[in-house]
Amino acid sequence: MALTLTCPVCGKRNGYEFRYGGEDKGPRPAEEGLTPRAWCDYVHMNTCTVGIQKEWWCHRDGCGAWFTTFRDTTKNLEVKPPEAENGQA
Amino acid sequence: MFGKRKPLWGTKKRLKSSYDAVIIGGGLHGLAAAYYLAKEHGLTDVAILEKRYIGFGGAGRNTAIVRANQRTQENVPLYKEALDLWPVLTKELNFNLMFNNCGNLNLMHSEAAMKAARMTIATAQFHGVESHLIDAKEAKALVPALNISEDITFPIHGAMYHPPGGIVRHDAVVWGLAKGCAKHGVHIHQQTEATGILSAGGRITGVDTARGRIQTPRVLVSAGGYSAGIMYHMLGIKLPISVLTIQAMVTQPLKPILDHVVSSGAYHCYANQTLKGEIATGAHMDPWPNYTTQNTAHYIKHQAEALSDWLPCLRGVKFMRIWGGLADMTPDMAPVMDGNDPIDGLYMDCGWGYFGFKSCSAVGKYMAEYMATGNCPEMLKPFHLRRYENHRLMGETAALVNYTPDN
Ligand SMILES: Cc1cc2nc3c(=O)[nH]c(=O)nc-3n(C[C@H](O)[C@H](O)[C@H](O)COP(=O)(O)OP(=O)(O)OC[C@H]3O[C@@H](n4cnc5c(N)ncnc54)[C@H](O)[C@@H]3O)c2cc1C
Ligand SMILES: [Zn+2]
Numbered sequence: 001m002a003l004t005l006t007c008p009v010c011g012k013r014n015g016y017e018f019r020y021g022g023e024d025k026g027p028r029p030a031e032e033g034l035t036p037r038a039w040c041d042y043v044h045m046n047t048c049t050v051g052i053q054k055e056w057w058c059h060r061d062g063c064g065a066w067f068t069t070f071r072d073t074t075k076n077l078e079v080k081p082p083e084a085e086n087g088q089a
Numbered sequence: 090m091f092g093k094r095k096p097l098w099g100t101k102k103r104l105k106s107s108y109d110a111v112i113i114g115g116g117l118h119g120l121a122a123a124y125y126l127a128k129e130h131g132l133t134d135v136a137i138l139e140k141r142y143i144g145f146g147g148a149g150r151n152t153a154i155v156r157a158n159q160r161t162q163e164n165v166p167l168y169k170e171a172l173d174l175w176p177v178l179t180k181e182l183n184f185n186l187m188f189n190n191c192g193n194l195n196l197m198h199s200e201a202a203m204k205a206a207r208m209t210i211a212t213a214q215f216h217g218v219e220s221h222l223i224d225a226k227e228a229k230a231l232v233p234a235l236n237i238s239e240d241i242t243f244p245i246h247g248a249m250y251h252p253p254g255g256i257v258r259h260d261a262v263v264w265g266l267a268k269g270c271a272k273h274g275v276h277i278h279q280q281t282e283a284t285g286i287l288s289a290g291g292r293i294t295g296v297d298t299a300r301g302r303i304q305t306p307r308v309l310v311s312a313g314g315y316s317a318g319i320m321y322h323m324l325g326i327k328l329p330i331s332v333l334t335i336q337a338m339v340t341q342p343l344k345p346i347l348d349h350v351v352s353s354g355a356y357h358c359y360a361n362q363t364l365k366g367e368i369a370t371g372a373h374m375d376p377w378p379n380y381t382t383q384n385t386a387h388y389i390k391h392q393a394e395a396l397s398d399w400l401p402c403l404r405g406v407k408f409m410r411i412w413g414g415l416a417d418m419t420p421d422m423a424p425v426m427d428g429n430d431p432i433d434g435l436y437m438d439c440g441w442g443y444f445g446f447k448s449c450s451a452v453g454k455y456m457a458e459y460m461a462t463g464n465c466p467e468m469l470k471p472f473h474l475r476r477y478e479n480h481r482l483m484g485e486t487a488a489l490v491n492y493t494p495d496n
Contacts, residue, residue, distance in 0.1 A: 002385070003377070016387065020377040020494055040478035044420055045327035048317035050380055073332075076379040 003076050009063045021056030023047060024068050052079055091142070091280065097264055099271035104278055107304035108136040110460060111296045113283040113319065114312035115139030116148040117259075117446060118438050120266035121453020122309055122460070127273035129454070130461035135275045136305075138298055140282040144263040146313040147445055150382075150414030152337050152371045154350050154361070155447040156193045156254030157218045160209050160485050163471035164423060165216040168444075170468075171451035175257055178450055184265030187258035189364065191348050193251040194228060196399070198243035198355040205487040206249045213251070221250045234346050234402050241398045243355040255350060256361060259446060266453075286310075286323045286435070293434030307460055309436045314380070314415025316439035324432070328425060329477045330417045330440050331494035333374040334381055336388050338411035342366030346402060358395035368403060370396065374416050374443075374495045382413040418442045418495050422485035426452065426472040428459050436460055437474075 003015030023046050029038050047053070051074060058066050070079050095101075110126060112119040115137050126132040139145070155175065157168040175188040197203045206222055213220035225237040228248040237245050267277060278300075285297035286308055295304045310316050317330035343366050352359030357373035372392055375385070389411065397404045419425065419440040428436040438456050441448065455466045465473070476482065 002387075015377070022494070036478045036480070040329075041327065044329035044477050046317065046330055047321045047327060048330055048332050048378070048417075050315075050318045050322075071377075073379050074381065076375075076377075076381050076383070 003078070005057055005069060005078050007059045007062060007065055008067050009065050010059060013059070013062060017059060017061040019058045019060040021058055021066065023049075024054040024056060050074055052082065096267075098267040098277065102276040102278070104281065104298070104300055104303070105136070105276070106302070108276070109134040109305065110307040110309070111135075111303055111305045112137045112309045112311060113296070114146065114310070114315070115143035115277060115279065116146045116311065116313045117262060117266075117449035118311040118313075118441070118452055118456070119309065120263065120270060121449045122311060122438070122456040123275045124266050124269045124273070125454045125457035126461060127270065127275050130457055132457075132461050133274035136303065137270065137275060137277045138281045138283045138296070139277065139279045142279045143267055143277060144260060146315070147414045147416075147441075148263050148313075149260060150337070150412055151259050151443070151446045152359070152361075152369050153256045153259040153446060154193070154254070154359070155188075155257050156251055156350075157447075158193070158195075158209060158213045158220045158249065158251040158254070160212065160487070161423075161483050162212060162216065163483060164485060165212055165218060167451055167455075167468055168448060169216060169218050171448045172253060174450035174454075178265070182265040182269045184261060184268060185258075186261045186265060187364070188255065189257075190253055190255040191350065191361070193254040193350045193352070194232060195249040195251070196228070196245050196351065196353040196355075197247050197249065198245060198353065200246060202354070203246050206247075208487075210249060219252050223248050223250045232347065232349055232351055234400050235351070236399050236401050243353070243398075245399070256363075257446075262446075262449070283312075283319070286319075288432050288435070291431075291433055293432055307434045307436065309438060309456065309460060311438045311456075313439070313441070313445065314417045316437065317417055320437065320439075324435070326431070328440065328474070329419050330425075331378045332380060332415055332417050333377070333495055334379050334383065334413045335371070335374045335416040335443060336384050336411065336413040337369065337371035338389070338392065338408050339363070339367035339369045340403065340406045341409050343368065343406065347400075351400075353395075353399060356395040356399060358392060358399070360396065360400060367409065368396075368406070374418070376493070376495070378494050380415065382415060384411045384413055416442045416495075420477070420492065421482035423483040424448070424472055425474050426456065426459075426469045427474045428465060429463065430474070
């Protein structure tokens with residue numbers, strides 16, 4: 001069961017062409033008033049979800065695009081966005 | 090496994106409604122902590138909760154390598170004590186842990202790597218851990234099967250030679266510790282999943298399990314690759330961890346050809362020969378987080394290619410078994426051991442990646458002291474969780490080229 005991912009530019013490709021870029025943690029926190037704790041949270045901390053999570057990928061050996069997608073970490077398969085996420089970019 | 094026969098370590102115990110301490114995870118770290126709690130600190134009213142069976146996690150899947158030549162001054166003494174404990178535990182538990190201290194050879198494939206090794210060796214020697222730098226010819230003399238030709242993908246420049254390390258029988262450690270736990274009154278509850286951790290007023294009050302609620306003032310989260318998910322989903326505490334599948338395999342049994350543990354960072358490959366004659370070998374982790382513990386063709390091919398290069402006598406030898414387990418990786422390749430922050434009575438021992446076997450003896454001892462006294466032992470102080478927000482990451486890797494989930 002090999003991983004394939006859907007690049008927004010190149011379409012569905014072999015997972016080994018991509019570089020994992022971490023759990024999606026929302027926008028980068030603003031510099032103003034940024035505490036070491038909040039920064040650490042953004043940079044290092046993970047939820048380690050057992051199931052479907054939104055995450056960043058880079059098409060490293062392809063077009064180079066960065067994008068987010070959803071993957072089930074118990075099956076290592078890309079999945080459709082959950083209902084609540086539909087319509088969001 | 091759950092049949093009528095009595096388990097090796099004693100009779101099955103009734104799950105009580107309260108314990109002085111509850112340990113989540115019947116792996117190496119949970120068993121070792123419980124053993125020392127009961128034996129050294131007289132805290133015998135202890136329950137180990139294990140979702141499946143003891144040894145189900147990394148405890149029963151690792152490649153059993155032990156060594157003490159870590160890189161930083163905070164880590165080396167802990168691993169040294171762990172290494173020194175194997176012969177002691179073998180006697181104490183009255184269980185043959187099959188410690189084969191055949192020595193470890195860590196191959197270096199560039200002058201930069203040789204330089205980095207000099208630094209690591211100096212640290213080891215400073216802490217009384219035997220470790221030497223040897224050149225390619227000396228490595229070949231120790232391991233005649235080694236290919237030191239310049240004509241391979243990553244030619245061998247030399248090696249870090251660590252004679253006191255080697256292999257310990259991982260299943261024996263699980264069984265021996267379980268026996269030791271039971272002898273001192275610890276209850277081991279298999280097929281008992283922890284489903285929630287309860288607290289009130291900033292203090293731990295209990296644990297919910299699939300078989301009912303337990304009152305307790307102390308909880309240790311030592312669930313290996315599952316710890317980070319437990320910490321977040323039960324308590325909302327995030328950890329700097331990525332959980333990745335790591336794979337290993339053994340070949341058909343061969344006549345004795347390899348009497349050291351040999352590893353190579355550049356090839357992402359390590360190998361040793363078991364007492365049965367199989368070549369046990371492992372590699373790097375999957376490049377993305379997952380809980381599958383599945384094997385991949387990608388990796389089998391990688392392993393065959395790497396071994397054919399630096400141990401060419403293995404060309405054509407068949408792999409017999411392959412399996413996977415979880416590695417919980419931190420950004421600085423060092424674990425998180427902490428307690429009473431942010432909840433009194435909550436202890437964590439996780440982020441061991443692929444170092445959780447070699448460390449479990451000493452860590453069990455110190456985590457037990459931490460839990461019994463409430464005070465963090467000096468040895469564990471550097472490993473607290475807040476080091477990440479204080480930007481005090483440990484330098485267990487020589488260089489971070491990319492910050493990736495396997496760091
Ligand atoms: C292929 C492979 C090779 C490795 N090689 C080495 C090596 O050579 N040297 C080395 O030092 N380390 C090695 N490791 C790492 C080592 O195996 C782990 O770091 C170690 O097992 C961690 O011990 P632990 O007790 O924390 O967790 P584990 O041994 O994983 O035990 C955790 C236990 O918790 C249980 N659990 C999970 N969730 C719950 C819950 N909710 N309730 C109750 N129980 C739960 C699991 O079923 C499991 O039995 C390797 C690992 C793998 C997978
Ligand atoms: Zn692309």
